[in-house]
Amino acid sequence: MAALAIGLAVAGCDALPPTPSRATIAGGREIAMPHARTFRVVARDGYRIVDLKASVVGWGGAALGEEQFQRLVLVPHGVPAPALTGDLAGATLIHTPVQRIASNAVFHEAITKVLGINDRLVAVGGVKSWDDAVRARVRSGALRQIGYGWHSPPQLDALVAAQPDVLLMTMGDLRSVGAKPRIESLGIAVVPIFLDNEPDYLGRIDYVRLIGMLAGHEAQADAFAAMVTRNVAALKAAAAAQPTRNVLSAWFAGGDRWNPTVRNADAKLLRDANGRNLFAKPDDPTRDSFQSVTTEQLIARGRDADCWILRDTHSARFTDLSVLRRFRAYRDGCLFAADGMTKPDADAFDLYETAVIRPDLILGDLVRMLHPRLRDQPFRYIRPDTTVPR
Structure with missing residues (x-):
C-alpha cells in the first residue's frame, strides 16, 4: 500500500x-x-x-x-x-x-x-x-x-x-x-x-x-x-466590573529562555479577563502568539505581575528561588499552571482538544485566577500551581 x-x-x-x-x-x-x-x-x-x-x-x-x-x-x-x-x-x-x-x-x-x-x-x-x-x-x-x-x-x-x-x-x-x-x-x-x-x-x-x-x-x-458566545459575554462583563490586574503568562523553556504570551488569541483571552498583559504586543496573524525572552527581560517587565501562569505542558522545571522571589506573583502566591484535564497514561491533554473550541472555559479560569471574588467554580484547565518550591 x-x-x-x-x-x-x-x-x-x-x-x-x-x-x-x-x-x-x-x-x-x-x-x-x-x-x-x-x-x-x-x-x-x-x-x-x-x-x-x-x-x-x-x-x-x-x-x-x-x-x-x-x-x-x-x-x-x-x-x-x-x-x-x-x-x-x-x-x-x-x-x-x-x-x-x-x-x-x-x-x-x-x-x-x-x-x-x-x-x-x-x-x-x-x-x-x-x-x-x-x-x-x-x-x-x-x-x-x-x-x-x-x-x-x-x-x-x-x-x-x-x-x-x-x-x-x-x-x-x-x-x-x-x-x-x-x-x-x-x-x-x-x-x-x-x-x-x-x-x-x-x-x-x-x-x-x-x-x-x-x-x-x-x-x-x-x-x-x-x-x-453567550458564556464569553457574561464572563467579560463580570471581569470588567473588577479592578484590572497585571498578568504574566510565560513558561520556562530551559537554559535562560522563557516564552511569554504576547499577541493574538491567547493574549486576547488575557485582555478579556481584565488582565493587563505586561508583555503585550500588537496582534499579528503572521507571527506566533508567544516569543522567546531571557530571564533578565522577564524580570524587567514581569516583576509586577499580580498573577503568573508559570507552567504549561511544555515547560521545563524552574526552581531558582532567587529569581522567583523577585516576582510579586510568587511572593503573593498567585502562581498558576495550564496543565489541567490530563490523562497521563494516554499522554492526552484536553487543553489541546476540547479547550481549543471552548474558549469560554479557558476565559473562566483566567477570570477566576485574576479576580478572587469571582471564584464561584473550580478551576478546569488553568489551576493553582502546587509544584513551585517555597
Whole structure:
C-alpha cells in the first residue's frame, strides 16, 4: 500500500490541479462568520463557496513561505455541480454532507464530537485523543493513524487506505504545504484548517460552523457557537466590573529562555479577563502568539505581575528561588499552571482538544485566577500551581 500511494503521488505531480483563483466571487450572498478572519463563505445557486487563506507560522516564530489560499465549493448531494471555471477555476469540489472524515489534529476531534459525527471519522493523527472511545478505536485498528500535523505531513499509505471524503488538515510546517497537492492528486479533498491563525479566539468557534456545513449539521454548530458566545459575554462583563490586574503568562523553556504570551488569541483571552498583559504586543496573524525572552527581560517587565501562569505542558522545571522571589506573583502566591484535564497514561491533554473550541472555559479560569471574588467554580484547565518550591 505504501508503494502504491507513493507511486500515485509521484504520478499525480505531473498533473496537479491548477492553483485556485483568488478572483472576487461573482454574485451570491455572504454567510456571516462574525469572528473568523481566515475564511469566508458565500452562498450561490444552491451551493457554498468557501475561501480560506492564512500563513503557515513556525512554532514561536513568523510566517513560513507564501500565504496559503484554498477555494472550496460545497455542493449538496442532488444539486448539480457547477463547472469549475471562471471564479471557480482551480477550486476543490466537495459533495455534502461528507460521510468519511480524516483528521490530523486532536482539536478536529473535539469539533466532530460536539457536532455528533465522531462515527464519521475514518483516520486521525494517532493515539493521543482525549476521547476514550476514539482512542480505543485507534488502538483497535478501526481508525487509521495518519500522524499529527504539528509533527509531519499525513502518512499517505494510511490516508489512502482510510478512503476519506475529506481531510481536515492542520499544517504545521512547509513540508505539510508541499504534501497537500500530492494528497489532492490522490482524489482526497483537503480542507485546510487555519484555526491557529485566528487573532480572535472566537474565530475558532466559526470553524465549528464551517465543519458543520461540511457535515450537514449546521443547526448543531450554530447552537454551539451561540452558547460559547453567550458564556464569553457574561464572563467579560463580570471581569470588567473588577479592578484590572497585571498578568504574566510565560513558561520556562530551559537554559535562560522563557516564552511569554504576547499577541493574538491567547493574549486576547488575557485582555478579556481584565488582565493587563505586561508583555503585550500588537496582534499579528503572521507571527506566533508567544516569543522567546531571557530571564533578565522577564524580570524587567514581569516583576509586577499580580498573577503568573508559570507552567504549561511544555515547560521545563524552574526552581531558582532567587529569581522567583523577585516576582510579586510568587511572593503573593498567585502562581498558576495550564496543565489541567490530563490523562497521563494516554499522554492526552484536553487543553489541546476540547479547550481549543471552548474558549469560554479557558476565559473562566483566567477570570477566576485574576479576580478572587469571582471564584464561584473550580478551576478546569488553568489551576493553582502546587509544584513551585517555597
